[in-house]
Amino acid sequence: MVLKLKWLKHKPKGRSGVSWGVPWEYGILKREETLCLMEENGKKTPIQSWPMAYWPDGSVKWTGHSAVFLANEQSYELTTGENQIPESPIQVIESGNQIKVDTGEMQCIINKQGTNFIEEIVSDSKKLGNKGRLISIQEVRDETSGVKTIQEIPLESKIKTAEIEQNGSVRCVIKIEGEHEAISINHKRSWLPFQLRIYFYARTSSIKMVHTFFYDGDPQTDFIKGLGMEFSLPLRGEAWNRHIRFAGDEGIYSEPAQLLLTRRHRNAGGLYEKQINGEIVSLFDNQHQALLEHIQQNAIWNDFKLTQDSADHYRIMKRTSNGYSWVESTHGTRAKGLLYAGGENGGIAIGVKNFWQKFPSTLEVNGLNKLTSKLKVWFWSPDCEAMDLRHYSNETHVVSAYEGFDEMRATPFGIANTNEVFLQCYNNAPSHEELVEKAEEWQSPILLVCDPTYYYKTKALGIWSLPDTSHPIKAQLESELNKAISFYKREIDQRRWYGFWNYGDVMHTYDSIRHQWRYDLGGFAWQNTELVPNIWLWYAFLRSGREDIFKMAEAMTRHTSEVDVYHFGEYAGLGSRHNVVHWGCGCKEARISMAGLHKFYYFLTTDERTSDLLIEVRDADHGLSNLDPMREFYPDDQYKTHVRVGPDWAAFCSNWLSEWERTENTNYRDKISTGIETLKQLPLRLLSGPTFGYSPETNELLHMGDGNEGSYHMVIAFGGPQAWMELSQLLGDDEWDDMLVEFGEFYVLSQEEKLKRSNGILHDNLFSLPMLAAGMVAFAAAKKKDSSLAAKAWKLLLDEEISEMSLPIVEKEVKAWKHLTEVSTITTNTTSQWCLNTIIALELIGEYLSADQLLINNENIKLLNEMK
Incomplete structure (x- = not known):
């Protein structure tokens, strides 16, 4: 029994963890049988497998699988046989208040209570990130006096439960649930329940997160101004060696906290170009003393953000610090939803799937040159209008407009929205090409699939036909x-x-x-x-x-x-x-x-x-x-x-x-x-x-x-x-x-x-x-x-x-307000x-x-x- 697998379209460009499911014909796969994954050259790839569904006779109908892949194979075969165990299986240790995960390339501490769902991220003995938490902003409106006033109340995650949902040699999944709680003592409220799953794969330095938030407010009064997550980054190095990089429409937009460009030093022997390319530049020698004196007079830009405010527009802005104006850097159309922030000790890239498709969204860094920088992902950008979940009318329109009942039940109470977030650790500054590849990987499904003829043969998803032009x-x-x-x-x-x-x-x-x-x-x-x-x-x-x-x-x-x-x-x-x-x-x-x-x-x-x-x-x-x-x-x-x-x-x-x-x-x-x-x-x-x-x-x-x-x-x-x-x-x-x-x-x-x-x-x-x-x-x-x-x-x-x-x-084709x-x-x-x-x-x-x-x-x- 041999099942051929292929990539849906794109294969990983580097070491990547992938999960997928496959169906089996009635009676073919017994529950006690084990499966192994074979490469084209006959070598086994370690795989983690589990049953997902069964046929009425007890045979397995669907199996789920996880494996870690390199960018070297076009297809694989899944067959019965002894599985290959990873040389360095993922390690998960649970204590009273924490869950520690060691992938072999990265160590992460997950909290089971408190505010921060991720306490610490370490790679190659470097602490690259910590204090990962969910954040939101409630907008409170008051128009009773005839003057509209708005208060913005910040909230942060409060963890209720955290459990290890799957723990295998290749992949582990941790599920966290909680609510958002007001930070200010003057506004005590817990609301906006959330569910967060965190995925780790053996021998990888990346994290996948699936975030779901639930709305439990009154749409007439409870407006959400911002919704996202935040990580602290202990970046190291001089201001000119701290960078942000955004994935734009095609390539990478890159800027440092402090430019090497000055009035008298246009490129400084190519150092400025290297800086913009994200390379680490050393200036502490006699050769660059004059340049060093000049650039230290340059402004230090601490805050950067890319805001996708429509399906057709984003803008990149920066400022020196809170209390000063934002300066527009550039505009674009559809950003690929990746932000890298790093220093001389490496950094972290974070990305959101369907970033421009699910606007308004923002990627942001605060305090790039501070002792601790903040990396933020906004699923709903606070730079745009607050969520307005009110109904469009004060009455129903059953007869004229085909609405269902003459009852006003237009409530969002209990609905949800799910987003996927990816995080990649870099011990050294990545190239622009690496970041473009990573952004494209995060936006495209990296998935192993079967041939349509195989799906058809199993009859595991009802009755449907294969294409036939005979x-x-x-x-x-x-x-x-x-x-x-x-x-x-x-x-x-x-x-x-x-x-x-x-x-x-x-x-x-x-x-x-x-x-x-x-x-x-x-x-x-x-x-x-x-x-x-x-x-x-x-x-x-x-x-x-x-x-x-x-x-x-x-x-x-x-x-x-x-x-x-x-x-x-x-x-x-x-x-x-x-x-x-x-x-x-x-x-x-x-x-x-x-x-x-x-x-x-x-x-x-x-x-x-x-x-x-x-x-x-x-x-x-x-x-x-x-x-x-x-x-x-x-x-x-x-x-x-x-x-x-x-x-x-x-x-x-x-x-x-x-x-x-x-x-x-x-x-x-x-x-x-x-x-x-x-x-x-x-x-x-x-x-x-x-x-x-x-x-x-x-x-x-x-x-x-x-x-x-x-x-x-x-x-x-x-x-x-x-x-x-x-x-x-x-x-x-x-x-x-x-x-x-x-x-x-x-x-x-x-x-x-x-x-x-x-x-x-x-x-x-x-x-x-x-x-x-x-x-x-x-x-x-x-x-x-x-x-x-x-x-x-x-x-x-x-x-x-x-x-x-x-x-x-x-x-x-018609010509109306547009073609x-x-x-x-x-x-x-x-x-x-x-x-x-x-x-x-x-x-x-x-x-x-x-x-x-x-x-x-x-x-x-x-x-x-x-x-x-």
Whole structure:
């Protein structure tokens, strides 16, 4: 058993720790088997491995791995066998109040209480950093006197818990939780909970940190002016040998605390050029006495910062000290998010992933020539307006603007935001080239992946197809799928869908009159996982292996799993439907937060924060005790709460499936079975309801009759079919499969046949937007080997009058307030569902696309006519 691995796109340029996940076919990998990693030359690379998920027979479904790599191999092989142990395994020692980590190249002390999460960083016997803490600024506004006054209250981290989450020979992970606490004795308050994971790899001098902050304030009064982290640097050396270096648009912008440039000494024999290049310069000899006297009269610049205030602009500024003006150094477009600060004893580089994409952000050094310098990363820059998490309106706009409920539930209380930070120790000043390579590495996923054919073969992530251009219609469909991805990739940049709270989301519906997305029209604005574009993007990655699609899916996962979901409070485990502001809609539902949207990222990267999110939603159905999703229709019903078969119960199935496969906790499998067994006993089975009473305590679906409130397009539009088809692969339940077949087939029956089969209960009006059911119809056709049913499924996708998807996708250029490229009819709902269902249909019923089997009346099918 040999599994080939390759780099997603970029490989490490130097020694780097990497973690990744791989799937295994059903029954292939036994839990007692060990794995080893082989280089191309047959040499073993030490690896740390652990199981991430299991198949129902107990075999391993997903494994996670960590290893340290050099920049010398393009591919590797993972195989069963005895693992190679690192020559210098990572050492972790836990005491009462501290955790000490020794990677062999760096020693770090982590505090388990107090303010500083990192007490000390030592490399090559040099203390390079200490007193790492989280910082924030609360802005307090007062306008009661008619004069607006603002107070800025500084806060710092207060650690509550710190634990060793993983401790192996290659990698260790430490998880810290706490809150921010006001520094001033006049303002006593603890708020803004945080979670911080710190990653160390053997024989490396770098640290990765994944930082999550949670909002627990009142948006009307609690404004966050700044949010970040800070390290103290005990730099050594003369002012002219202390440097800052920022990664700009392309290369490095470098400046010292004190210039060697003077009026009479323009370059001083090349010393000035060396200084700007970051080299250490010695002046204490007779040869440079005159230069030394001159430069000591030069100003000493202690404070530097680079602020990215939009997706298209940053500025670099400096000042001599607090109380004096900032001086502009330069401006640029998109900084690469790295800052190095160092002296004669070396220094530290720090970087933030997606730095410009998640503006406003700042990298800052204070006191460069002081005994202790401060290195700061601002996720939210205090140089810009404070976070404003208030709603955009004082009322709801249900009828006119497609907002969900006539209830004002627009609260950010309980949402979160996650950022990745990297820190690199340098015992000697690095070159500009080294820093550019490091900045690019931090901004690009350094990840080992499998070939798409292998992901497909394992069947570990549901039903999807590999690209196939062997038939002219398939080739055209693949072209349309690629055009859809390319459009959204360009649109993200063209429309500047960036920013701390927005990056990773896309808009819902386009307005071709304004040449603008409906950003200001209630439920037509931000998508918030509506009709599961997440799953579309992840399937598009799995079948292609493209890095650009991975980055789109990664950003969407980070955003939608954190910002659009409530992690505590009244709506814990639920998410907010689409709206002008991400948390603005009155609908708080499980379909937005369900595990099936996000587990791809966890399994492919082993990201522990995403694991937390999967755990958070495993009991999301209990959130319905406080908020009935069908409260508008059944306000005085006998049942405490209700669910629709989909999207509610389908989302629970997705959550329970995730918990069952990851932990083997059969209680969650049984929760799924409880619902399935109830449906089996009903005359219409999966077509029952679609709304039921529900008991979160027993997970029972309580039958209320059939053909009731809740249309069937809601059942199949939000990832339910993907969860149910995955369950089909795992449960081995023929009747469950038959229920899925029955549902898919029923959707495309005639009105007469629907009424006949349901004893007059179910009719066409309950089954709107049939394109959304194309995947379910394809499943039915494949199971029944029914070419006529397959033709109906393809008609749902290819007949524009049914699908509402304009094919082929045509972009046109327009001149509005600026030059734009648009697709005038685009909606993300339709595009994501068409792409998702097409990917599934190509797998299940692609064979029925041949000319003699495609039983479709082509009169109104534009795409088929064009291809003929």
